[in-house]
Amino acid sequence: MRFDYDYVIVGGGMAADAAARGIRELDATGSIAILGDDAEPPYERPPLSKDLWREPEGAEPFLDTAAATGAQVHTSTRVTAVRRAQRVVVANDDDEYGYRALLLATGGRPRELNLGPSREVVYFRTLGDYHRARALTGGPVIVVGGGFLGTEIAAGLATAGAAVTLLTPDAEIGAGAYPPGVVRRIRAAFDQHGVQVVTRARARWLERPAAGRVAVHAGTDDHPMAFAAAGVVLALGIEVNAELARAAGLVVDDTGVRVDQHLRTLDPFVFAAGDIVDYPDVRLGRRRVEHVDHAQSSGACAGRAMAATLTGGELPVYDHTPFFWSDIFDLGYEAVGRLDASMQLVEDWAPGREDEHGIVYYVKDEGLQGVLLWDVYGKVDEASALLDELHEAGSLPDPELLRGRIALD
Known part of the structure; x- marks a missing residue:
């Protein structure tokens, strides 16, 4: 089936929501379609590792994108191709969405080990993943990954009453980012809340030694380590969803989809925003950022740039250096x-x-x-x-x- 819109946004996250709102700042009537592969419409991601663990009965963090912008939000929609010459996006194998301006905000997918996601194995990324992780709190849980997300999830699970073991490949939690005194303070907080922290434990593979049990094998061949629990939550970073951009002939480098200061790809009618973009930060040079402030700020700027392209306005410049925050206990x-x-x-x-x-x-x-x-x-x-x-x-x-x-x- 064929559908035609002024603006098509591929991706259903916070960057997509911000882009639709950015479009509306300059174009009050242009038609917008948001094509997301998540089962849910756009929602805030930070509560998944922060507020929802402290207030589980709170409202789920949906952004009400359709009501706020008039965009048609298509969930569980898998985009398979971008045909730039025809200005068409192909989804679910045979649906075609024509566009005048296109935004790629496809984000990323969690890095996985040898076992795929299941009731006991959660690669943390989505609202559904939060609910699956929450369901593990009745038994011992292993959290793999000592970065921003992993530490927040470990703290959240411990706050919810789970017996948590946190595996980090680093010499200490946060040693790569914070000064030694802060690192000691973070470790003390985990110790006080009963979280067993295992350092220099790089996860290598998973196995199911018995029904309802998952084992994490870590370390090296010379110094192997193994840990078993009722469930495992993994926060190993993401793989950038750049396949569509690459197949469409756009420039994709080692980090992400390359864009200019307007968040425009080499195609003047195709933009990109959020986790996938390799963009020129005006202060820190070319970089790729995964923080929520970047998703919102770059999404809004890309939306304005798309609208300016179609309405003849001046293209905005993305001159924002994103901020971020974290809460651990x-x-x-x-x-x-x-x-x-x-x-x-x-x-x-x-x-x-x-x-x-x-x-x-x-x-x-x-x-x-x-x-x-x-x-x-x-x-x-x-x-x-x-x-x-x-x-x-x-x-x-x-x-x-x-x-x-x-x-x-």
């Missing part, structure tokens, strides 16, 4: 830029509250690359302004002068 932070503990770190803690309330600046080549606001809130705009001012190499011959640039209330 009663610990929390906001941050902007890159957090890499191998950089020069300038720590600015409130008197008597070292590693508890303060700011960490990340410096490389005498240029500011990131700002961690540990237990400091409402300062993201100041941190972004400072990054804008001092990101170029050589801007900080004396990085210690960063202390006090952002006041600690």
